[in-house]
Amino acid sequence: METKRCIVHIDLDSFFVSVERKFNPGLIGKPVLIGGSADRGVVASCSYEARKFGIHSAMPMKQAMKLCPQAIIIRGSHGRYSEASGDVTRIIHNSVPLYQKTSVDEFYIDMTGMDRFHDCYGLATDLRARITRETGLPISFGMASCKTVAKMATNAAKPNGQLLIEHGKEKEFMAPLSIRKIPMLGEKTCQKLYQFGIEKIGDLQRVELKFLETVFGKHGRYIWERANGIDESELIPHSDRKSISTENTFETNVTDQKTLETVLVSMTEELAYKLRKENKVASCLAIKIRYANFETHTVQEKIALTAAEHILIPGVKNLLKKTWNGHRPIRLIGVRLSNLCSGSYQINLFEDNEERIRLYQAMDKINFKFGEKTVCRAAGMAIGTRNFNPFLRD
Incomplete structure (x- = not known):
């Protein structure tokens, strides 16, 4: 019998903003932009309050300030973010056997096989609570049968939430979502799919693999597999000493x-x-x-x-x-x-x-x-x- 994979994706919510709010609680609930100068800089990170105005990372700060003039701009503190990321990494490192750190605020954990002895969703829930308790940082996670669906589950659970996608329910969960929600699907690919009337992942699930391979070549199989919740990519174990x-x-x-x-x-x-x-x-x-x-x-x-x-x-x-x-x-x-x-x-x-x-x-x-x-x-x-x-x- 094939072992069911169990992948957890963990993402710290508005990481840089959350770290700054620890040092200055007066920022809580306010639109906050972190990044370069208001003149020629860009947004490195923004709070959920700022995102409601259409602001996103890499947007010119000038444009962001036009969208939300009352936003608070913070230059950013590298040392604080590095230290906070290290604290979260240590907690995860001491709690699970196999994990991958994919950025300063994002992790994958492989709990495959642990369900024989533990409630994996309960373990992930406890880990999330421990991270928040010990670091004071809000965090979200998604659990699914592969990395792609787990990441999409986290995005659906944000902010400060968690979501389990049961085995066999992947396509059902993904179907109503926009094709833009598929990780690593570029803007050009999305625009091309829109031309064929494909806007939701459910539309993509009904498309033949051969059609996608004809239009996108080898990349067509990647699109088809991800839309159908298929992702066999393994976790690359994290190493700090490089x-x-x-x-x-x-x-x-x-x-x-x-x-x-x-x-x-x-x-x-x-x-x-x-x-x-x-x-x-x-x-x-x-x-x-x-x-x-x-x-x-x-x-x-x-x-x-x-x-x-x-x-x-x-x-x-x-x-x-x-x-x-x-x-x-x-x-x-x-x-x-x-x-x-x-x-x-x-x-x-x-x-x-x-x-x-x-x-x-x-x-x-x-x-x-x-x-x-x-x-x-x-x-x-x-x-x-x-x-x-x-x-x-x-």
């Missing part, structure tokens, strides 16, 4: 600051690109220096969660300034980004304006398509990637 690094050994010892900075810029770009490609952000930055006499020094500093080189590059240059006296010959230099966490580019919305976000998205789109280093900063072009040996390690 870093990504690269280093360069010079053929002759170097004492020129500009050369060293050029290499650092190129290496930092390469690592930041890899992070974004793997949907990760880092909160610790380090450089390694080996002098001509083989004496080796590593210096590091905590940074705001990021995968953006316009934040990382000034950081590595500053570490070089702190470590190197400007005279001793250097034979090797390296960069390491650590304390990695799954998380989208969203975390960078605190510092970024619309133009910079569009620039990163355009650069990454080109590099993802044609290969890394197709587009990079002029400052990093003097050094090639062939000398580098990047690696991801535990």
Whole structure:
């Protein structure tokens, strides 16, 4: 007999806003926007009160303020969010055997097989209560037979709720929902489906697989399976102890600051690109220096969660300034980004304006398509990637 899968999706409600409300209860019940400046910044997160006005993340702050002039803008506190995310992760880590952290505020838990000994829905309910009790943060969860339906159940349960979709009831639950509710279904795909009169997931469930494969190619099967509640993707176990690094050994010892900075810029770009490609952000930055006499020094500093080189590059240059006296010959230099966490580019919305976000998205789109280093900063072009040996390690 086939084992029934039991997947729980956990999502902290308006995470950044909820964390800020812990420190300032006066924000409770009010429309709150977190992100960059009111002039050129964008919304990183917003409260449910603000969402009622049509505000959403990545919206220009100017536009958000027009929709809701009484909204309170908060710059955001990276340290607080990182710490709160760590607290929730520790509780989950100590409570369940297998989980996946997919962003600073989102988790999947695999409870498959545990129903032989426990009431899985009761366990998830207790875990949700414990997280709220110990962290003071509101949280929602959905439980279903796969990741896709569990995530959709969480979205239906929000804010501050929980929902179980029983085995065999997946299609029934999904049918009345908009096709936009299917995770990872892009805007272009939705627009194409609308042209065929397909607006609800129930409409999509009645469509033949062959038709979807004809219109969307290989992606057609993905659409059909998700619409029918089929998702066999496994959880990738969470690991906190990861870093990504690269280093360069010079053929002759170097004492020129500009050369060293050029290499650092190129290496930092390469690592930041890899992070974004793997949907990760880092909160610790380090450089390694080996002098001509083989004496080796590593210096590091905590940074705001990021995968953006316009934040990382000034950081590595500053570490070089702190470590190197400007005279001793250097034979090797390296960069390491650590304390990695799954998380989208969203975390960078605190510092970024619309133009910079569009620039990163355009650069990454080109590099993802044609290969890394197709587009990079002029400052990093003097050094090639062939000398580098990047690696991801535990």
